[in-house]
Amino acid sequence: MKFQIAVDIGGTQLRAACYSVGENRPRCIERIPTVHPSNSPYNRLEQLIQSVWPEDGAVESIAVAAPGPLDPYKGIIFEAPNIPDWVDLPLRSLLENRFQVPVALGNDANLAALGEWMFGAGRGHHHLVYLTISTGIGGGVIIDDRLLLGKHGLGAELGHVTVIPDGPLCGCGQRGHLEAISSGTGISNWVREQLNNGTASILENAVDVNAKIIADAARSGDPLSIAAFQRAGTYLGLAVTNFLHIFNPTIIVMGGGVSRSWDLFIETVRSTIHLNVMNPHFLSDLTITRAELSDDAGLMGALALARSQNESRR
Amino acid sequence: MKFQIAVDIGGTQLRAACYSVGENRPRCIERIPTVHPSNSPYNRLEQLIQSVWPEDGAVESIAVAAPGPLDPYKGIIFEAPNIPDWVDLPLRSLLENRFQVPVALGNDANLAALGEWMFGAGRGHHHLVYLTISTGIGGGVIIDDRLLLGKHGLGAELGHVTVIPDGPLCGCGQRGHLEAISSGTGISNWVREQLNNGTASILENAVDVNAKIIADAARSGDPLSIAAFQRAGTYLGLAVTNFLHIFNPTIIVMGGGVSRSWDLFIETVRSTIHLNVMNPHFLSDLTITRAELSDDAGLMGALALARSQNESRR
Numbered sequence: 302m303k304f305q306i307a308v309d310i311g312g313t314q315l316r317a318a319c320y321s322v323g324e325n326r327p328r329c330i331e332r333i334p335t336v337h338p339s340n341s342p343y344n345r346l347e348q349l350i351q352s353v354w355p356e357d358g359a360v361e362s363i364a365v366a367a368p369g370p371l372d373p374y375k376g377i378i379f380e381a382p383n384i385p386d387w388v389d390l391p392l393r394s395l396l397e398n399r400f401q402v403p404v405a406l407g408n409d410a411n412l413a414a415l416g417e418w419m420f421g422a423g424r425g426h427h428h429l430v431y432l433t434i435s436t437g438i439g440g441g442v443i444i445d446d447r448l449l450l451g452k453h454g455l456g457a458e459l460g461h462v463t464v465i466p467d468g469p470l471c472g473c474g475q476r477g478h479l480e481a482i483s484s485g486t487g488i489s490n491w492v493r494e495q496l497n498n499g500t501a502s503i504l505e506n507a508v509d510v511n512a513k514i515i516a517d518a519a520r521s522g523d524p525l526s527i528a529a530f531q532r533a534g535t536y537l538g539l540a541v542t543n544f545l546h547i548f549n550p551t552i553i554v555m556g557g558g559v560s561r562s563w564d565l566f567i568e569t570v571r572s573t574i575h576l577n578v579m580n581p582h583f584l585s586d587l588t589i590t591r592a593e594l595s596d597d598a599g600l601m602g603a604l605a606l607a608r609s610q611n612e613s614r615r
Numbered sequence: 616m617k618f619q620i621a622v623d624i625g626g627t628q629l630r631a632a633c634y635s636v637g638e639n640r641p642r643c644i645e646r647i648p649t650v651h652p653s654n655s656p657y658n659r660l661e662q663l664i665q666s667v668w669p670e671d672g673a674v675e676s677i678a679v680a681a682p683g684p685l686d687p688y689k690g691i692i693f694e695a696p697n698i699p700d701w702v703d704l705p706l707r708s709l710l711e712n713r714f715q716v717p718v719a720l721g722n723d724a725n726l727a728a729l730g731e732w733m734f735g736a737g738r739g740h741h742h743l744v745y746l747t748i749s750t751g752i753g754g755g756v757i758i759d760d761r762l763l764l765g766k767h768g769l770g771a772e773l774g775h776v777t778v779i780p781d782g783p784l785c786g787c788g789q790r791g792h793l794e795a796i797s798s799g800t801g802i803s804n805w806v807r808e809q810l811n812n813g814t815a816s817i818l819e820n821a822v823d824v825n826a827k828i829i830a831d832a833a834r835s836g837d838p839l840s841i842a843a844f845q846r847a848g849t850y851l852g853l854a855v856t857n858f859l860h861i862f863n864p865t866i867i868v869m870g871g872g873v874s875r876s877w878d879l880f881i882e883t884v885r886s887t888i889h890l891n892v893m894n895p896h897f898l899s900d901l902t903i904t905r906a907e908l909s910d911d912a913g914l915m916g917a918l919a920l921a922r923s924q925n926e927s928r929r
Contacts, residue, residue, distance in 0.1 A: 370894060379896070428766045444765070449758060451863020452742045453896055458860040461893045463853050465780065473893040539777050546772040547861065549765020579775045579787040580684060582693070582767055 302358035304328070305607040306350060309409065309599030310367040311335060312383040315346055318600050319353040322361060322611075325420055327600070329353050335383060342384045347399055360402050364607035365392065366409040366599040369439075373454035376406045405610050407448075411457055412602025413594070414441020415448055417554045419605040421593035428550040430541075431592070432459055433557035437472050438480040442548060448609075459544065460484065464536045479540045483533040485512030485559050492529045500525050516562040527565070534566030538573025545574070545583045556592030563591055616672035618642070619921040620664060623723065623913030624681040625649060626696040629660055632914050633667040636675060636925075639734055639918070643667050649697060656698045661713055674716050678921035679706065680723040680913040683753075687768035690720045719924050721762075725771055726916025727908070728755020729762055731868045733919040735907035742864040744855075746773055747871035747912070751786050752794040756862060762923075773858065774798065778850045793854045797847040799826030799873050806843045814839050830876040841879070848880030852887025859888070859897045870906030877905055 302321060309316040315335050318327035331352050335342055350363065370379040376393020396404040407415070414423075414431035423429040429443040440459025442449040449457050460480035461473055468477025469490060481487050489511050496502060496510070502525035504510055504518050519526035541553055555563070571589065578584060594601045617636040622629070629649050632641035645666050649656055668674065684693040690707020710718040721729070728737075728745035737743040743757040754773025756763040763770050774794035775787055782791025783804060795801050803825050810816060810824070816839035818824055818832050833840035855867055869877070885903065892898060908915045 370896060444758060444763060445761065447759065449862070451758070452865045452900065453863055455894070455896055456861060456863035458893065461860045462776075462857040463778070463891070466778065466850075466853060471893075475891055475893055478893075536780075539780060543776040546775045547770060548763070549767055549770035551766045577777070577789055579772065579785075579789055579792075580769070582684060582769055586766060 302355075303361045304355045304358055305361055305604060305611070306353060306363045307600045307603035307607060308346070308350060308363065308365040309603060310346070310365060310381065311409075311599065312368065312381075315342075315349050316600055317349045317353045318604075319355055319360075320604055325601075325604070328355065330600070341386065343387075343390070343395070347396075350396070350400065360400070361611060362403045362405065362607050363396060363400060364405045364407070364603040364610070365396070366407055366412040366603040366606075367392070369408045369410075370455065371406060371408060373405075373407050373411075373450060376404065378406070403610070405606050407602070407606050408439075408441075408454070408457075409599050409602065410439025411441040411448055411450070412606055413439075413556060413592070413598040414443060414457070414554070414602070415605040415609065416594050416598055416602035417556070417592055418443045419608065420601050421598075422554045422590050423552050426550075426552045428548060429552050429554060430459070430544045430548055430550045431554045431556070432537075432541075433592075433598070434484060434537075434555060434559040435557035436485050438484045438557075442550075444548065459540070462540055462543065464540055479536060483537040483540075483559075488512050488515060488529050488533050488559070491532060492525060495525055495529075502526065512559055512562070516565060519562075519565050530562060530565035531569045533559075534569030535573050537566065538570040539577060541570060541589075542574050542577040545578060545587070549583060551586050552588045552590065554590055554592050556595065556598055560591055616669075618669045618672055618674045619918060619925070620667060620674055620677045621914045621917035621921060622660070622664060622677065622679040623917060624660070624679060624695065625723075625913065626682065626698075629656075629663050630914055631663045631667045632918075633669055633674075634918055639915075641914070642669065644914070655700065657701075657704070657709070661710075664710070664714065674714070675925060676717045676719065676921050677710060677714060678719045678721070678917040678924070679710070680721055680726040680917040680920075681706070683722045683724075684769065685720060685722060687719075687721050687725075687764060690718065692720070717924070719920050721916070721920050722753075722755075722768070722771075723913050723916065724753025725755040725762055725764070726920055727753075727870060727906070727912040728757060728771070728868070728916070729919040729923065730908050730912055730916035731870070731906055732757045733922065734915050735912075736868045736904050737866050740864075740866045742862060743866050743868060744773070744858045744862055744864045745868045745870065745906070746851075746855075747906075748798060748851075748869060748873040749871035750799050752798045752871075756864075758862065773854070776854055776857065778854055793850060797851040797854075797873075802826050802829060802843050802847050802873070805846065806839060809839055809843075816840065826873055826876070830879055833876075833879050844876060844879035845883045847873075848883030849887050851880065852884040853891060855884060855903075856888050856891040859892060859901070863897060865900050866902045866904065868904055868906050870909065870912055874905055
């Protein structure tokens, strides 16, 4: 029996799972905190992989999803959130030396796109645009059944396109990016700004104003919170219209924590697209839908990477 | 001896050229006006192709560059500027029936990108973004040595990305697109608007205000005309920054009539990119340069299409 091991490196959690070749349900899955005083994140990662290693068969490959920036061709992590020691870490060669099997590395949003295309909402599509909307906004694009990577594997940074020139500050340090407006952070920053300006809201005395709390307030009718999601949806709709003009895809898939508030922004997204698309041909055969893999997007994305790489090795 | 015929359908001119397989210089080239009272544009096109048909050998294929919108997979032209009769014209099957050789059809900006990649400024690159800046702005993208087309071949409409929400009206009917601001039309519309608002300029009494005249005025020191190209360059730079984040290319190639005024906007483009890029990794190995094929971009693009399709047939 042959196995593939998928790993998802998050800022708070490391996950690993072992899959039989051809099976999409993990045979076993383990999760541990990324940072712990007992040992280094890299040692914890090795131990975690060891803990899912099958005793009754050979491992064909290991695939790892990690937050960018990273170089998927060279297998190097440039930086990792919450792991300050990981600067230019040659993760692929470290793991290949330790486990003696091929190791593949990919950006987690890119791999989530690959996972949705292979196992989730995008099955059967050849041209897919994926957005993960949470604290930040990440992207992944499938064109003609291939993942868009670009020269150094840095492509598909769909959260970092300008939607308001000189607009709000983005997590990347630039201004007016989609992420600065339509991410959870963008939504809560805007609400806090309106509250500071004296806008009336049931959130006036809230201790913590985050996207989840704003969503709850919107559902209970708070006009400021409703407006916050409509604003996020308008700029998301403008950006998605641009992605239609650029990629002419047949499906837009949205995942990430903020996509759980889908009902609060999707109508604004759709109407913005319909108002702004340059030509109705771009809407023919177009599906806009929620991601299916949710919490396991990283692992399933890594599994998709393992499968597509084994495919190309055969 | 084997030959390939390349055709470029423009709003004012039809061009056709015959190339020996493996040669990049045309053996013969003919140009005629697209519209003429003597006969229909389609009949003129057939005659033009006939006029370059070699008597001493077999034609392997015909490739046609045409302005969009069109379906390159089905070989159908949805609309063509200045040729009102061409609505949903099945050009490929018409020409295949007439000439009994395989015919390929592509969007002229996409094919100009393919031409620059195969024969021009983009030789040796695997990830290329091409912009043609003239009356409008067209685009073409090469990813991993393949042309970005999308589901219906409508992709890479890089002139139709929003750079100013609710900004100036675009040729496509939408607002704030790159084309509405940084094309020749966008530049001259803005100058006319400033003149109407009473801004001082040596163009105050000009009969016709177009991009060429504004470029001449800028070169002779007219502050309004200089500002017009800087404004165009700023938004072009913002859009190109987005294309870097999206495609992570190694070369940006700019063609089209307005690119002849390169000296008037390129420094603004470069400084805008440097100010706005999210991460310096996107600038490593990056070249920003002018197109090399200029007037023959359409024909060379069609030739590139013929060569790449013959390649995939072999």
